[in-house]
Amino acid sequence: MEYTKTMEASDVYKCIADTQRLRILNLLEAGSLCVCHLQELLEVPQVKMSKQLASMKQLGLIKASREGTWMIYSLVTSDSGLLLANIEYLRTAQCQECNQLKQDLLRHEKLIQRIAETNEDCPESVLPATCSIS
Amino acid sequence: MEYTKTMEASDVYKCIADTQRLRILNLLEAGSLCVCHLQELLEVPQVKMSKQLASMKQLGLIKASREGTWMIYSLVTSDSGLLLANIEYLRTAQCQECNQLKQDLLRHEKLIQRIAETNEDCPESVLPATCSIS
DNA sequence: ACAGTATATACGCCAAATGGAATATACAAA
DNA sequence: TTTGTATATTCCATTTGGCGTATATACTGT
Numbered sequence: 376m377e378y379t380k381t382m383e384a385s386d387v388y389k390c391i392a393d394t395q396r397l398r399i400l401n402l403l404e405a406g407s408l409c410v411c412h413l414q415e416l417l418e419v420p421q422v423k424m425s426k427q428l429a430s431m432k433q434l435g436l437i438k439a440s441r442e443g444t445w446m447i448y449s450l451v452t453s454d455s456g457l458l459l460a461n462i463e464y465l466r467t468a469q470c471q472e473c474n475q476l477k478q479d480l481l482r483h484e485k486l487i488q489r490i491a492e493t494n495e496d497c498p499e500s501v502l503p504a505t506c507s508i509s
Numbered sequence: 510m511e512y513t514k515t516m517e518a519s520d521v522y523k524c525i526a527d528t529q530r531l532r533i534l535n536l537l538e539a540g541s542l543c544v545c546h547l548q549e550l551l552e553v554p555q556v557k558m559s560k561q562l563a564s565m566k567q568l569g570l571i572k573a574s575r576e577g578t579w580m581i582y583s584l585v586t587s588d589s590g591l592l593l594a595n596i597e598y599l600r601t602a603q604c605q606e607c608n609q610l611k612q613d614l615l616r617h618e619k620l621i622q623r624i625a626e627t628n629e630d631c632p633e634s635v636l637p638a639t640c641s642i643s
Numbered sequence: 644a645c646a647g648t649a650t651a652t653a654c655g656c657c658a659a660a661t662g663g664a665a666t667a668t669a670c671a672a673a
Numbered sequence: 674t675t676t677g678t679a680t681a682t683t684c685c686a687t688t689t690g691g692c693g694t695a696t697a698t699a700c701t702g703t
Contacts, residue, residue, distance in 0.1 A: 444670050472517055
């Protein structure tokens with residue numbers, strides 16, 4: 376049921392041709408996130424987010440893991456050279472969408488910070504690896 | 510009538526998400542070409558080629574100039590950093606489509622060679638700049 | 644003016660992608 | 674077992690994109 380076809384360049388391009396999906400991937404490159412936080416950051420309805428994540432997962436660009444009721448999504452870095460190269464390029468380029476990506480990263484940071492401060496309910500893998508060696 | 514909207518990254522991605530269009534751009538990066546030669550190289554019907562060229566022209570990725578009955582298409586290099594970066598990336602990468610691009614370049618070379626040898630009817634700007642200083 | 648070659652556009656059709664409402668599933672806690 | 678929260682899936686309507694046939698346009702040579 377869970378068949379993943381071999382990833383082609385055109386698949387990657389088709390994927391990031393959608394600004395919303397590109398923003399998701401840009402965020403995931405900065406750290407794993409659960410669906411509800413992605414929703415919050417991009418301000419999109421749950422259905423849409425869920426569907427977009429599902430399509431990218433099937434493509435093999437991202438993977439999901441469960442943590443309680445949360446689903447944590449993260450980038451699959453192997454075989455994603457093309458994607459990573461583009462994200463890197465866009466983060467330093469000049470265009471509408473590029474600015475959006477930078478803003479998203481800032482909002483992401485703020486979100487992480489807020490979670491840490493307010494101590495609100497949140498999956499652990501979303502938080503940055505706090506020094507694991509005490 | 511000829512309005513060109515400002516080019517966004519997603520426009521570029523949408524464009525190169527189509528293998529055929531990507532192949533065209535890859536070829537044009539190697540040198541200007543007229544419609545009939547592009548048709549010959551990619552083996553697609555005239556209508557299809559013409560439409561794809563039209564769409565990329567409207568996007569601002571390529572430009573056209575007339576030479577007799579021929580229309581010569583060439584890359585617009587300004588503002589195409591993202592495109593060029595991807596073409597360069599793909600030419601040195603490993604995937605189905607990447608191989609296709611390399612093959613196309615070889616066929617392009619052969620075409621140019623054949624034209625030079627057989628002296629067949631052909632727009633000048635398609636031929637490589639033969640040493641202009643005698 | 645006419646015929647020929649090269650290219651573009653219009654129109655109609657079908658496949659694929661998108662978006663939302665409703666519903667289903669998975670898990671946790673009481 | 675019930676309730677609540679998080680997420681996924683189904684169904685349906687709409688839009689978008691690609692493709693082919695036929696036709697139009699632009700130019701050249703006679």
